[in-house]
Amino acid sequence: MARLCKDLAMRTGQSARQRVAVLVRDGVLPMELGLVHQLFGGARSPSGERLYEVRTCAVTGPGMIRTDADFPVGAPHGPEALEWADTVIVPASHEEDEALGPGGLSAPLARALDAARHARLASICTGAFVLAAAGLLDGRRATTHWLSTDRFARTFPAVTVDPDVLYVDEGWVLTSAGEAAGVDLCLHMIRRDHGASVATDVARRTVVPPHREGGQAQFIQRPVTEPGLTSTGEARSWALRHLHEPVTLTEMASRASMSVRTFSRRFREETGLTPMQWLTQRRVDRARELLESTDHTVDRVATEAGFGTGASLRQHFVAGVGVSPGAYRATFRGVGDGAAGDEGQGRVG
Template identity: 55%
Template sequence: MAHRIAVVVLDHFAPLDLGVPGQVFVSARDADGERLYEVVTCSEGRMPVRCSAGYAVQPDHDLDVLDTAGTVLVPGIHGGRALVKGTISERLSAALRAGRNGRTRTMSICTGAFVLAAAGLLDGRRATTHWLEAARFGALFPQVKLDPDVLYVDDGDLLTSAGVAAGMDLCLHVIRRDHGSEVANRAARRCVMPPWREGGQAQYVDRPLPDGDGDGTAATRAWMLANLDTPLDLNALATHARMSVRTFTRRFREESGVSPAKWLNRQRVQHARHLLETTDLGVEEVARRAGFGTAVSLRQHLHAAVGVAPLAYRRTFRRT
């Protein structure tokens, strides 16, 4: 019998997130071509739900279908109580909590994690969500061990992912966990998508740089960015800022949230990524221009930051 996955749809749902489980899980077949999963959709009161793209869908089931499901999945949302206030209806909360002992797992894609957290399912557990909503999530649900830098988190019976494509990665991960790599790879081929990305790989986030104005360390940060390819030690940075090392370190952390060394390393990784995406420079030259010195050092830092080697990163993100 096919494993039933019940997708809970709320108003303001993200359209692609809703389509992901139906596409990926239904693509999982056994050696005889039989489907291994059944995907059904439901809403509270079986009411039509509207999405952020300006149309509504009519789920086939009420929330009572969750009692028959081995997996419950909540797609992302772009508005509503869960995202704004961190609350959901009592009936939805009870339905998500009911049957947890007998259910194989509960999942979310992107900001669907807000719904699971609002039901209390993520208290004390590791989880992730889209990086753009990480600060809001942390403020609403401080009891959740949020990791906003990964593609997905498998915490046993609770699985959460970042946005859109990471939801596809999570679904493939579940297929692989249930039925092995061969079945998951066949499903990936049907969906014309890469067969595997490790969950611990970083979300690819554009991090805005701090304002360059002011009397703090902003001018020195701008100077650091202009000199990424040169050695920059703490004494040189403090001298440029006309501060003592102790004062500079304290002010820098207050303004950026991290130490000077960590901030500098992030900018060098970001610059290396930009060079890999936009140029044909060799890895050694990219390493030199980004301030890592050697290709070995670049590989170590890039892998630590985003989970892939330089050439693998270039193959994935090279702009044509």
């Protein structure tokens, strides 16, 4: 219950700046440490105020930490930062992670993670080995870098490993795949805390995609179009401009001058999703933006996002976001329960 109350306070802006601690260990990947600071540090309220305070800490106390590059990094804080934090993020340390097994944490690290159990916990890449070794992932779904998923599954049989996704959100414990998926996970947490508009602004400033669903494939067979092959990019751009209209697979394939079968295969190779999965995700993204920035009825949001009917919007929104459109708007715009409950009459605000 305490966590639930804190979550609601965080989401509705009733608390001070949210506190994020990044736990670094010898062998840390500098990019993973930097991306946490870049993304959470760049989140701003509509009035321009910082929404997060980020601190770098080490279990051994303040000091210099070796990285997997040819330079060290400084950790200004010790394990007390883990008790201070609302969110604790564990980046990878390949020299330590691959050797971990159940209960295999050093005594100081085990004590530190035990003190952090009040917080939302997240890992990037093989940082998931740390959470699993502490028993925090037992009975949960989790992921890690695709090169390490087989070893992870063998080492931690109590964890349900999903090797094919970018990140897994299990509520107060989240795990992500490699470094780029760490960007997706951080944006997902920012979106969960403060809504799509804030997360999109952070992504825009950082020049990264604003939203990749956690269920998207880690390893995309053809991320760059090979010479002589036609990309599906133009069809995707066209579809984004016509989200409010009926968009069929045949139309998208025609835009790419391909047969439906070839287009579908190429689309999955380039994005990791089927064309209709991708289209639904983009429409849910559009619905989020409208719910945060307008007072449109649920039927109008459905029309402008391309779902056609309020019932269709609700079905896909709940499946993709986990809450109804009315509950989403109430969370991120402070709309009262009465407005959220008017969805049956076509109102969400």
